[in-house]
Amino acid sequence: MFKKYDQKQQFLLPLRLERFVPENHIARILNDVIEAVDTTAIESTYSEDGSPAYHPLLMLKILLYGYMINIRSSRNIQKMTCTDTAFMYLAAMQQPDFRTICRFRASHLDSIKDIFAQVVIVCKEMGMLGAGKASIDGTKIKANASVRQSKDADALDKEINKIHKEINKILEESIEIDEEEDEKYGDSTPYQIPEELVDKNKRLAMIQAAKKKLEEQQLNKINVTDNDAKIMKHKDGTKKPSYNGQVAVDNKEQVIVAADLVDEENDVHQMDPMIQHIQAILGYKPTIVLADAGYFSYDNIELLIQEGIDAYIPDNLFEVEKRGKAKWFMKSLFRYDEEKDCYYCPAGIVMPFERIQKRPDKPDLKFYGCKFCSQCVLKNACTKSENRTVSKDPREHLLVNMRVKLKTKEGKDLYKERMYTVEPVFGQMKQNRGFREFLLRGKKKAKVEFLMMCVVHNIGKIAGALKKSGMNLNETLENGIQGVNQTGIDMKNVAMGA
Numbered sequence: 001m002f003k004k005y006d007q008k009q010q011f012l013l014p015l016r017l018e019r020f021v022p023e024n025h026i027a028r029i030l031n032d033v034i035e036a037v038d039t040t041a042i043e044s045t046y047s048e049d050g051s052p053a054y055h056p057l058l059m060l061k062i063l064l065y066g067y068m069i070n071i072r073s074s075r076n077i078q079k080m081t082c083t084d085t086a087f088m089y090l091a092a093m094q095q096p097d098f099r100t101i102c103r104f105r106a107s108h109l110d111s112i113k114d115i116f117a118q119v120v121i122v123c124k125e126m127g128m129l130g131a132g133k134a135s136i137d138g139t140k141i142k143a144n145a146s147v148r149q150s151k152d153a154d155a156l157d158k159e160i161n162k163i164h165k166e167i168n169k170i171l172e173e174s175i176e177i178d179e180e181e182d183e184k185y186g187d188s189t190p191y192q193i194p195e196e197l198v199d200k201n202k203r204l205a206m207i208q209a210a211k212k213k214l215e216e217q218q219l220n221k222i223n224v225t226d227n228d229a230k231i232m233k234h235k236d237g238t239k240k241p242s243y244n245g246q247v248a249v250d251n252k253e254q255v256i257v258a259a260d261l262v263d264e265e266n267d268v269h270q271m272d273p274m275i276q277h278i279q280a281i282l283g284y285k286p287t288i289v290l291a292d293a294g295y296f297s298y299d300n301i302e303l304l305i306q307e308g309i310d311a312y313i314p315d316n317l318f319e320v321e322k323r324g325k326a327k328w329f330m331k332s333l334f335r336y337d338e339e340k341d342c343y344y345c346p347a348g349i350v351m352p353f354e355r356i357q358k359r360p361d362k363p364d365l366k367f368y369g370c371k372f373c374s375q376c377v378l379k380n381a382c383t384k385s386e387n388r389t390v391s392k393d394p395r396e397h398l399l400v401n402m403r404v405k406l407k408t409k410e411g412k413d414l415y416k417e418r419m420y421t422v423e424p425v426f427g428q429m430k431q432n433r434g435f436r437e438f439l440l441r442g443k444k445k446a447k448v449e450f451l452m453m454c455v456v457h458n459i460g461k462i463a464g465a466l467k468k469s470g471m472n473l474n475e476t477l478e479n480g481i482q483g484v485n486q487t488g489i490d491m492k493n494v495a496m497g498a
């Protein structure tokens, strides 16, 4: 006996679209969250004239769901709206063309910042944020560009010359063909630009634009395919054209409360902007900030103290010193004598003041040197130079105080918490959702992709929180949206970086 199998069966009662996906499916939660956010800013960009457009809610939902399940190309999303029940449900059985999907993504770049901010507020109103503890970190994500296309000025010039030669050759051949055809058919043959010439001209324009940018920004190298991307070193040691995705994650439920994408490899300049992003979205600054050594600088520590934020950020040598893996005697082994303004080295030899180094926008750096290293039995552990010198920054007490804080039990626990908070967020993005490379080129478009990933991350967290608490989604979201309005934040002005 078999169950009845009839692909041509007709339904007596009309099917409800919602039956396509189970009630607790992530697509349902994504649907409800996006239904709840305010999309009037996107809607207002549509004209009343012309044929009706696909509803922006539909477009947003299928794009975000695509990002959630690692289907990001507009062609694949279009295909899924024909074959995948979750996409069919989100699109209400409509099938926008891939060009329409692509155009929507490109023309509403700025709106995704607004959507991201609103979803964060929903999380906040659902009680998913803690008492202002944020972990800040960055991750390198490969740009949609090959490393071979990163070139210096000489390589660009060589390629420009090569293409010029190829273009001239094509033109000469075309002229010959034209003359032959003119002889055969008279001069009425319409002149057509050879296809390969169009391609060469396009490539030439790209390289010339890259060269101009390289000169303007005084860069050593530039990527021809995506000239906003910069060569960055990834955790596996490889160097690729990339962007640096920055997030601030609330420690309670791993909700991303601020996000940005920058083209600077180093994280050190991102502390202030991230604090500003958190303030713009939540309306308050974090009370505690946890970050790795990439964010340590005297400027950052001073800024956080001024802002009244309790920071836990090790300096670069903190871990090395803690593990006792330093190659040379660490600075902490040299004792400073304030009265005599000199250091005493580990061998007890006095190191008098030698010179001052002036630095733009920073306090002067003072240097102290030993003159007896060549006679010292500890030299092999101290320096490979003729004599050891140590520098003194007048803000060194900030580093010393931070180290003291990090060595306390509370400091150790908090710093560990950073690891459990922010690192899994990148793991989920890259491992679970396969977001290891951008699809779109240029910083502005890449930033939209990164923010989309952050939105779907937070929607995933909302789904997890609902499952854990057994809360009613609609009721909770209603409260969330009241909260969005109550915060009084003008979402249009939520800053997410340029």
Ligand code: SF4
Binding pocket: 345, 346, 347, 348, 349, 370, 372, 373, 374, 376, 377, 378, 379, 382, 383, 387, 388
């Ligand atoms: S090498 Fe020089 S600075 Fe180092 S311990 Fe010996 S004397 Fe002191």
